Amino acid sequence: MNLNPAPRIPWTRKHLLGLEELSREEILAILDTADSFHEVSTRNRKKVPALTGRVVFNLFFENSTRTRTSFSLAAKRLSADTQDFQAGVSSLTKGETFIDTAKNIEAMGADVLVVRHPTPGTPHLLTQHVHASVINAGDGAHEHPTQALLDLLTIRRLRGRIEGLTVGLVGDIGHSRVARSNIHGLLKLGAKVILCGPPTLVPRSLERLGCTVSNNLDEVLPLCDVVNVLRIQFERDQKAVFPSIAEYFRLYGLTAARVERAKSDLLLLAPGPINRGVELTPEVADGPHSAILDQVTNGLAVRMAVLYLVSGQKTDPR
Amino acid sequence: MRTIQISGGRIIDPSRNLDGVGDLWIGRGRILNVGEGYDDPEVILDARGMIVCPGLIDCHVHLREPGNEEDETIATGAAAALVGGVTSVACMPNTLPALDTQGAAEFIVLQAQRARKANVYPVGAVSKGRKGLELAELGQLVEGGAVAFTDDGAPVASASLMRQALTYARMFDRAVMQHCQVPELTVGGVMNEGFESTRLGLPGMPAAAEDIMVARDIRLAEITGGRLHIQHISTARSVELVREGKRRGINVTAEACPHHFSLTDECLRGFDSNFKMNPPLRTYTDVEAVIEGLKDGTIEILATDHAPHAPEKKLREIDQAPFGIVGLETLLPITIKSLIEPGHLTWPDVIRALTIEPAKLLGIAKGTLAPGADADVTIIDPETRWTIDASKFVSKSRNTPFHGWEVRGRARTVIVAGEVRYTLA
Numbered sequence: 001m002n003l004n005p006a007p008r009i010p011w012t013r014k015h016l017l018g019l020e021e022l023s024r025e026e027i028l029a030i031l032d033t034a035d036s037f038h039e040v041s042t043r044n045r046k047k048v049p050a051l052t053g054r055v056v057f058n059l060f061f062e063n064s065t066r067t068r069t070s071f072s073l074a075a076k077r078l079s080a081d082t083q084d085f086q087a088g089v090s091s092l093t094k095g096e097t098f099i100d101t102a103k104n105i106e107a108m109g110a111d112v113l114v115v116r117h118p119t120p121g122t123p124h125l126l127t128q129h130v131h132a133s134v135i136n137a138g139d140g141a142h143e144h145p146t147q148a149l150l151d152l153l154t155i156r157r158l159r160g161r162i163e164g165l166t167v168g169l170v171g172d173i174g175h176s177r178v179a180r181s182n183i184h185g186l187l188k189l190g191a192k193v194i195l196c197g198p199p200t201l202v203p204r205s206l207e208r209l210g211c212t213v214s215n216n217l218d219e220v221l222p223l224c225d226v227v228n229v230l231r232i233q234f235e236r237d238q239k240a241v242f243p244s245i246a247e248y249f250r251l252y253g254l255t256a257a258r259v260e261r262a263k264s265d266l267l268l269l270a271p272g273p274i275n276r277g278v279e280l281t282p283e284v285a286d287g288p289h290s291a292i293l294d295q296v297t298n299g300l301a302v303r304m305a306v307l308y309l310v311s312g313q314k315t316d317p318r
Numbered sequence: 319m320r321t322i323q324i325s326g327g328r329i330i331d332p333s334r335n336l337d338g339v340g341d342l343w344i345g346r347g348r349i350l351n352v353g354e355g356y357d358d359p360e361v362i363l364d365a366r367g368m369i370v371c372p373g374l375i376d377c378h379v380h381l382r383e384p385g386n387e388e389d390e391t392i393a394t395g396a397a398a399a400l401v402g403g404v405t406s407v408a409c410m411p412n413t414l415p416a417l418d419t420q421g422a423a424e425f426i427v428l429q430a431q432r433a434r435k436a437n438v439y440p441v442g443a444v445s446k447g448r449k450g451l452e453l454a455e456l457g458q459l460v461e462g463g464a465v466a467f468t469d470d471g472a473p474v475a476s477a478s479l480m481r482q483a484l485t486y487a488r489m490f491d492r493a494v495m496q497h498c499q500v501p502e503l504t505v506g507g508v509m510n511e512g513f514e515s516t517r518l519g520l521p522g523m524p525a526a527a528e529d530i531m532v533a534r535d536i537r538l539a540e541i542t543g544g545r546l547h548i549q550h551i552s553t554a555r556s557v558e559l560v561r562e563g564k565r566r567g568i569n570v571t572a573e574a575c576p577h578h579f580s581l582t583d584e585c586l587r588g589f590d591s592n593f594k595m596n597p598p599l600r601t602y603t604d605v606e607a608v609i610e611g612l613k614d615g616t617i618e619i620l621a622t623d624h625a626p627h628a629p630e631k632k633l634r635e636i637d638q639a640p641f642g643i644v645g646l647e648t649l650l651p652i653t654i655k656s657l658i659e660p661g662h663l664t665w666p667d668v669i670r671a672l673t674i675e676p677a678k679l680l681g682i683a684k685g686t687l688a689p690g691a692d693a694d695v696t697i698i699d700p701e702t703r704w705t706i707d708a709s710k711f712v713s714k715s716r717n718t719p720f721h722g723w724e725v726r727g728r729a730r731t732v733i734v735a736g737e738v739r740y741t742l743a
Contacts, residue, residue, distance in 0.1 A: 020517075097634060119635035120519040121589025140637075141519030180519060205513040 011309045015127050015134045018143035019184040027152070027185055033305035034153050034298070040077060041300055050308055051080035057110040060137070061087040061098060061117040066272065066296070067137050067147070071114045074303035080112075098122065099129050106130045112307060115139075133310040141175045146306055147271050148181030150299040152189065154291050155226055157298065158267055163190030166223050170252060171230035171279055173202045178271045179230055183209055196220045197230075197252060200241035217252050221262045228269040229254055229279045245278055254280035259289060267291055320360035321345040322736070327365025327697065331372055332670035333677075333686035342370050344693040347736035351689055361738075363731060365697050371669045372685050373405025373694030373734065375676040376646065378470075378495075378549060378573060378621035381407075381438070383429065385414025390626040390714045392426060395646070396435035398624070398713035400740035402646040403729030405436050405694040406684050407624075408676075411443040412471030418443035418454040423462030435739060437694070439465045439680060444474050444483045444494060453482060460490045465680040468495035470549060475501050477534060484535075484544025493545040493571070493679055496535050498556065499597065503527035508637050510583040510598040518586060520636065523598050525553040532556040536563040539570055547679055548572040550623050552597040554607030561616040571679055572611070573619040576652040577643060579608045581719060591632050591639035592719045595625070609662050612671070619679060620671040622649050626715030644713050648706055650698065651725035659726070665700070693736035700727045 011029055019027065040046055056075035058068050068084065075082040085105060087098075102113060112133045115123045120142035127134050138144040155162055167186050173179045173195050183206065186193050193211040195202050207213050214220045221227065232248065242248050259266065268280075268289040276282050285292060322344040329352055330337045336352065343350040343359070350356065381395035390398075392409070399407050409426060411417030417426065423440040430438035442459030446452050448469045456467060467487055473496060474480045483494050504523040509515050511522025532548055536559060539546035548560060551572045563570045577595060582602055585593040593599060611617040625642025632639050649672075657663040663671075677685030684694060706723045708716040732740040 097630070099633060117635065119637045122635050124589050125635070139519075143519070174516070175519075177519060180517070203516045205516045208513050209517070 014310060016145055016306050016310055017124055017127070017134065017136045019145050019148055019181045019188070020143065022188070024188045027149070027188055030149055030302065030305050030309065031153050031156060033309060034149070034301040037304040037308070038298070038301040040304070041297060047077050047079060049079045051075065051078040051311055054080040054111045054311060055109050056080045056082045056112045056114060056307060057105050058082065058084045059102060059105060059113050059115045060085065061122070062138070064116055064138070067116065070296070070299045071137060071303050074300050075307055077300070078304055078307055080307070099126065102126050102130050106132050112311060135306060135310060138177050140177065141180070142177050143181045144177040145181050146299070146302055147178050148185045149306070150295055150302040151182055151228060151269055151271070152185050153298045153302055154269060154295050155267065158291055158294065159225065162186065165225040166192045166194065167226040167228065168194045168196055168220055168224040169228050169230060170196045170217060170254070171201065172232055173197055173206065173230065175201070175233050176230045182228060183211055187211070194220050194224065198242050198248070218258065218261070221258060224266065225263060226267045226269060227254070227262070228271070229274070230271065231273065232275060232278055234275070249278055253278065254284050256281060256283050256287070259284055259287070269295060271295070321350070321356060322361045322363060322733070323356065323359035324363045324365045324370050324695065324697065327368045327370035329370045329687065330666050330669050331687040332666050333372065333674040334688060336687070337666050342687065342695065344695065344733065344736050347693055349687050349689055349691045349693050352687060363697065367699070367701070368730060369665060369698040369700050371696055371698065372673040372687050373696050373732065374403045374672040375406045375680070375685055376404045376622050376624065376649065376672070377408045377619060377676040377679055378575075379407045379409050379624040379646065380412065380626065380642070381409040382626060383413065384425070388628045388714070389631075392429040392438060393433035393435065394712065394714045395624070395626070396430060396433045396438055398644070398646045398711065399436035400732045400734070401712045401729065402649045403696040403698060403732055404646055404649065405696060405732060405734045406439065406682065407436055408439045408441050408465060408680055410441055410468060410470045412448060416443045416448040417441070418446055418448065418459070420455065420458040420462035423459050423464045427463045436734060437684075439463065439682060441466045441468050441470070441495065443467065444469045445479060448472060450475050450479060453479070453486060456486055456490065460492065464492075465682060466493045466495050466547070468497070468549070470495060470497045473497045473499050473501065473531060477538065480535060481538050481542060484538055484542040484546060488542070488544050491545070491681065493547045495547040495549050496531070497549050498528050498531035498535060499523075500527045500530050507598070508594060509586045510600050512583065512601060514583040514586060518589070520586065523596070525555060525600060525604065528553050528597055529555040529559065532559045536560070536568055536570055539563070540566070540568045544569065546570045550575045550578065550597055550621070551608065551611070551617060552578045552600050552604060554604045557607045557611040557616055561611065561614070564616060571619060572617045573621040574608050574612055574617045575621055575623045576645060576649060576656065577719065579605055579612070580652050580656040585719065589636050590719070591634065591636050592643060592717050594636060594639055594641055595623070595643055596641035609657065612657065613662055618671060618675040620649070620653060620668065621676070622646055626713055627717050628714070629716055632717045643717050643719055644711065644715050647711050647713060648718060648720045650729065651706065651727050652720060654700070654727040655725055693733060695733040696729055697731040698727060699730040699742070702726065702728060704728060
């Protein structure tokens with residue numbers, strides 16, 4: 001493997017805030033870099049010295065297990081020092097603002113801040129107040145760029161391409177940062193995007209981005225090469241947006257019967273955590289179409305690539 | 319008090335349809351005359367190339383005192399008004415405690431007298447504690463100096479309370495000023511609901527929330543015969559509703575704020591809370607409709623909704639930051655840039671909307687250069703170019719979306735009660 005991944009264009013960004021502001025070439029640069037790092041995960045010694053001496057801080061103002069763990073592990077595989085900061089057990093509960101919190105953490109020598117926050121735009125705001133690189137690990141319903149990148153990487157690795165594919169995003173689009181980042185990334189890479197769910201969860205205005213909106217999964221499913229199943233966010237009050245889980249499952253649940261009517265090589269993604277029996281049945285989640293566990297592995301490679309690129313390529317990864 | 323001759327300016331007084339170059343004479347705190355006739359003035363102000371008009375009136379400001387003096391005080395807000403060319407402001411009752419008693423109104427009047435800057439007129443709360451449950455003592459508020467009523471900061475949500483307020487206020491011939499918004503449609507909202515809010519993942523506040531209450535309140539004004547004033551109108555449909563209401567002879571007036579005819583919801587793309595206000599920045603269609611409403615007289619008043627917030631409050635996650643921006647010191651240049659330069663309104667139109675029209679709304683003997691009137695006069699340099707710099711604001715707060723804008727025009731000399739209280743350095 002080429003351990004000195006050379007992106008097709010020079011990477012100049014200090015932060016990764018979202019896919020909306022990235023060009024097609026920049027997205028491909030991340031995916032190519034991630035491909036190079038993918039191999040590291042399969043070795044016995046799963047570590048490269050690329051970020052030796054760098055400090056990566058996970059600044060999570062919202063609960064997360066898999067994204068935080070994935071970033072931590074990615075940083076460790078690049079030989080960076082990592083530290084977690086979890087709001088709630090910290091001074092935030094004593095009234096400190098998140099900007100002060102971030103500045104304090106930066107003063108401890110953080111080179112990269114991986115930020116998750118329930119409010120859209122918070123990582124963007126942070127870039128105006130700290131010198132460190134900021135990676136958006138999810139800002140409210142806005143963007144979750146590394147999740148979309150790992151979805152893109154998974155599609156590309158398993159299907160060999162993204163251009164020309166039809167990708168269905170199913171479920172709670174309105175509240176989903178994963179949906180927004182996926183829409184931007186997929187459209188830039190030439191896929192056709194169909195958004196599917198009840199009208200209360202799928203804002204029609206997203207058609208203006210170039211997506212198709214549908215409320216009928218059975219109509220849409222046979223057209224899809226890839227379906228990405230978005231989680232119903234039970235932490236939000238969903239009572240107002242659909243009458244019952246049973247009805248949601250009946251209309252939008254991905255069952256074996258439904259999958260049978262799909263293309264035979266349908267690729268099934270889910271950002272997780274999934275609610276088995278709500279968005280999809282266990283046999284579908286664990287079935288032959290499912291790439292859910294590939295996504296997790298690819299997530300590590302994508303996060304290594306992003307950490308590596310935003311840190312600058314001055315360091316020889318070997 | 320000294321006699322002042324303001325010489326050679328373009329005197330614009332829409333209350334008397336006056337627009338021409340001449341001299342304005344002031345003495346003993348009153349307007350003496352426009353034209354010739356007085357010898358040996360003690361002070362001569364050279365106003366050649368300037369616009370001389372009645373002191374501007376802003377019928378919608380928040381001065382934060384009592385309760386939030388870290389944001390603004392009556393003294394600093396009244397001083398910021400002068401810098402903006404504004405000689406009279408009407409301050410909203412969403413203070414702590416709410417401005418809902420005669421004593422609270424008298425406190426405002428007293429603090430304004432002590433400050434000796436712009437005139438300050440209290441607007442009393444419609445409901446006790448602004449809770450929207452029962453009428454405040456409107457009659458005693460009037461005795462304390464209140465010139466109108468509103469629960470601004472929040473709408474009077476209850477249709478029945480709004481009906482009572484419009485009916486009861488008739489005996490004082492005072493307007494009920496309404497922040498029109500159906501609260502249950504805007505819960506948790508941060509910005510205008512639409513493509514931009516969807517793209518940014520931010521909770522939206524639909525235009526319909528405003529439209530529905532405007533429609534409701536116009537109908538309530540019709541059945542009560544009360545005076546309804548729509549504050550900070552921001553949607554195309556609301557403008558249409560007010561236009562139709564006026565056509566039907568209903569007693570309804572409306573005000574528009576500079577940010578609602580100069581900015582759109584696209585400004586939120588940077589997640590800067592200085593673009594977060596309530597009502598929120600809307601779309602181009604709405605901006606065009608507000609301008610059209612100003613042009614055809616549907617909206618007769620310009621106001622700032624000056625809403626100061628200390629930096630530590632505004633510098634938060636966008637959903638945590640409070641709504642509102644300061645506006646007094648940017649009122650004129652933004653209005654010039656958005657309304658006069660593109661040719662939507664003339665100088666007399668703009669001055670009318672900032673003098674005699676708000677004076678009529680508030681029922682105050684201001685906004686005119688008629689002989690004998692209080693000598694509140696603003697001298698505007700309409701051409702001077704400058705850059706808006708929030709760090710130089712006289713207001714205690716800095717929360718403006720216009721920082722760094724290259725603009726034209728500002729107040730040069732401001733006279734209140736015959737006294738020069740502000741001169742541009």
